[in-house]
Amino acid sequence: MLTELSAYTNRWRRVPPAAKGLFSFCGMVAAFAACSPRSALLVALLLSAATILGAGVPALRYLRIATPALLFLLASGLSLLVSLDFGGSNGGISAHLAGSELSRIAQVSCRSLACLTALLFLALTTPLVDIVSLLRRCRLPDTLLDLMTLCYRTLFVMSEAVHETTTAQSARLGYASFRLSLRSLGGLVANLSVQVWQRSQALQLAALARNNDGALRFLGPEYPDSGRAISGAAISGILLIVLAVTLP
Amino acid sequence: MTAAILSLADVSYRYPDGTQALNNCSLTINRGTRTAVLGANGAGKTTMFLHLNGILHPSAGHLLWEATPLDYSRSGLRTLRSRVGLVFQNPDSQLFSASVREDVSFGPMNLGLTDKIVRERVEEALHAVGMTESADKPVHNLSYGQKKRVCIAGVLAMQPEVVVLDEPMAGLDATMQEEFTAVLERLHGAGMTIVVATHDLDFAYGWADQAIVMRSGGVLACGSPAEVLMQRDVQDELGAVPLVAEISRQLSLIGIDLRDNGYLPRSKSELLKAISSHTRQENTP
Numbered sequence: 001m002l003t004e005l006s007a008y009t010n011r012w013r014r015v016p017p018a019a020k021g022l023f024s025f026c027g028m029v030a031a032f033a034a035c036s037p038r039s040a041l042l043v044a045l046l047l048s049a050a051t052i053l054g055a056g057v058p059a060l061r062y063l064r065i066a067t068p069a070l071l072f073l074l075a076s077g078l079s080l081l082v083s084l085d086f087g088g089s090n091g092g093i094s095a096h097l098a099g100s101e102l103s104r105i106a107q108v109s110c111r112s113l114a115c116l117t118a119l120l121f122l123a124l125t126t127p128l129v130d131i132v133s134l135l136r137r138c139r140l141p142d143t144l145l146d147l148m149t150l151c152y153r154t155l156f157v158m159s160e161a162v163h164e165t166t167t168a169q170s171a172r173l174g175y176a177s178f179r180l181s182l183r184s185l186g187g188l189v190a191n192l193s194v195q196v197w198q199r200s201q202a203l204q205l206a207a208l209a210r211n212n213d214g215a216l217r218f219l220g221p222e223y224p225d226s227g228r229a230i231s232g233a234a235i236s237g238i239l240l241i242v243l244a245v246t247l248p
Numbered sequence: 249m250t251a252a253i254l255s256l257a258d259v260s261y262r263y264p265d266g267t268q269a270l271n272n273c274s275l276t277i278n279r280g281t282r283t284a285v286l287g288a289n290g291a292g293k294t295t296m297f298l299h300l301n302g303i304l305h306p307s308a309g310h311l312l313w314e315a316t317p318l319d320y321s322r323s324g325l326r327t328l329r330s331r332v333g334l335v336f337q338n339p340d341s342q343l344f345s346a347s348v349r350e351d352v353s354f355g356p357m358n359l360g361l362t363d364k365i366v367r368e369r370v371e372e373a374l375h376a377v378g379m380t381e382s383a384d385k386p387v388h389n390l391s392y393g394q395k396k397r398v399c400i401a402g403v404l405a406m407q408p409e410v411v412v413l414d415e416p417m418a419g420l421d422a423t424m425q426e427e428f429t430a431v432l433e434r435l436h437g438a439g440m441t442i443v444v445a446t447h448d449l450d451f452a453y454g455w456a457d458q459a460i461v462m463r464s465g466g467v468l469a470c471g472s473p474a475e476v477l478m479q480r481d482v483q484d485e486l487g488a489v490p491l492v493a494e495i496s497r498q499l500s501l502i503g504i505d506l507r508d509n510g511y512l513p514r515s516k517s518e519l520l521k522a523i524s525s526h527t528r529q530e531n532t533p
């Protein structure tokens with residue numbers, strides 16, 4: 001969990017989530033406001049610089065986390081660029097470059113890239129727990145946030161269960177051949193479904209025992225000196241937007 | 249000191265699938281005492297605990313808080329659950345949030361306390377279990393023993409009068425068990441009533457004021473650990489004896505009496521001390 005690791009160990013871990021959220025939001029606005037591919041690229045560059053140089057997320061780790069999304073972006077850019085033509089005049093398939101659309105495609109891709117870096121900024125500097133409590137303060141529906149909290153927690157519990165079960169299966173040669181692997185995989189799924197069921201029941205009991213009657217309520221984390229951090233984030237965020245709009 | 253705080257009177261419980269988990273179970277827990285509940289797997293310890301907190305309702309018989317029957321209305325259950333804190337066996341199935349502080353705040357928030365009071369209680373509870381330093385770590389990066397302590401803090405933050413712990417020692421190494429015993433001792437010192445299910449006879453013998461041995465949903469024996477755990481039928485049921493007690497007994501058979509004003513050693517260290525003071529007495533003319 002590289003994202004996790006960064007969120008908990010970066011230099012800006014103690015900066016109020018509201019400030020980081022605001023900056024990231026401004027970054028996204030700037031990405032949409034950018035009127036040329038060049039200014040969108042600049043926004044992306046500044047946001048990743050803030051993450052790498054400011055928050056101190058190692059550049060290599062940053063790249064590793066961003067790679068899947070970048071590949072996805074590249075693939076969609078290419079698919080916009082090249083259009084296949086079925087059933088042309090002579091019945092074959094022809095491919096041609098969308099030359100006239102080139103600038104539009106560049107614009108869209110660069111904007112997406114800027115948005116990606118804005119999201120990465122938040123994800124790599126702020127633990128999910130803080131993000132959820134920030135969203136709670138932004139009055140997002142409780143049910144949604146409770147679901148996020150439980151899913152996030154369950155993710156780790158389940159990945160541990162998967163790890164344990166697969167280890168136990170491999171120890172008994174469960175994955176020694178393709179046929180055995182399929183069998184073991186079936187066993188894993190069956191085992192996990194039972195575990196999910198049992199765990200959800202146990203969680204419900206535990207909630208009852210602690211006097212719960214519906215919504216999951218937690219005390220949000222406290223951050224000192226949020227006023228200064230938030231105004232700092234607002235100023236730099238607005239500068240980012242202004243830059244994106246004014247740059248030709 | 250000897251006033252009953254919680255008692256079960258002829259409680260029976262049958263799970264929906266037909267398993268008769270409790271069978272005319274009667275027992276009493278006194279205020280401010282330490283109770284160890286023993287019994288083989290499936291004896292009904294967990295089921296009994298779920299009754300103490302009002303999660304399960306008896307199919308027959310009833311429970312008493314002090315001298316009044318439990319009130320199973322919504323508000324009655326709220327009161328009961330704020331008085332009786334229940335810590336389950338598996339930490340992963342009772343931690344809701346990925347943040348230690350958030351999870352500990354869950355109970356007191358449910359009590360409807362103000363943020364300020366909740367914050368104070370969370371810090372107090374974390375301190376009581378020695379987890380203040382790890383409070384900013386995500387739950388999934390904690391060790392098993394640390395997760396267990398977070399679970400206890402989550403209950404302590406509700407400031408209950410009774411804390412019920414289901415097999416808290418299971419899965420802990422020797423050092424963690426010792427730390428854990430220290431936490432329990434602190435709680436007892438603060439006047440809390442503590443009920444612990446355990447398979448550790450030596451721990452029960454050394455720690456508890458009262459031992460309750462369960463067998464197939466009923467109470468087989470109940471009383472001071474020194475009496476109960478040396479009973480023949482209890483030993484047959486549990487398949488073992490507390491080592492310290494057995495050594496004292498064997499020594500008395502060969503004429504070495506470790507009793508000091510009628511007090512027999514209850515822990516390994518007390519036993520060693522008694523033996524060495526006995527040898528010293530032998531050697532002085």
Ligand SMILES: Nc1ncnc2c1ncn2[C@@H]1O[C@H](COP(=O)(O)OP(=O)(O)O)[C@@H](O)[C@H]1O
Nearest residue numbers: 263265267269288289290291292293294295296
């Ligand atoms: N949710 C359940 N549904 C049906 N039977 C159960 C359930 N939980 C426990 N039992 C059964 O009730 C009996 C007592 O179990 P339990 O209270 O968990 O014992 P202990 O905690 O002493 O090991 C056992 O026979 C067990 O199989």
Ligand SMILES: [Mg+2]
Nearest residue numbers: 293294295414
């Ligand atoms: Mg049990």
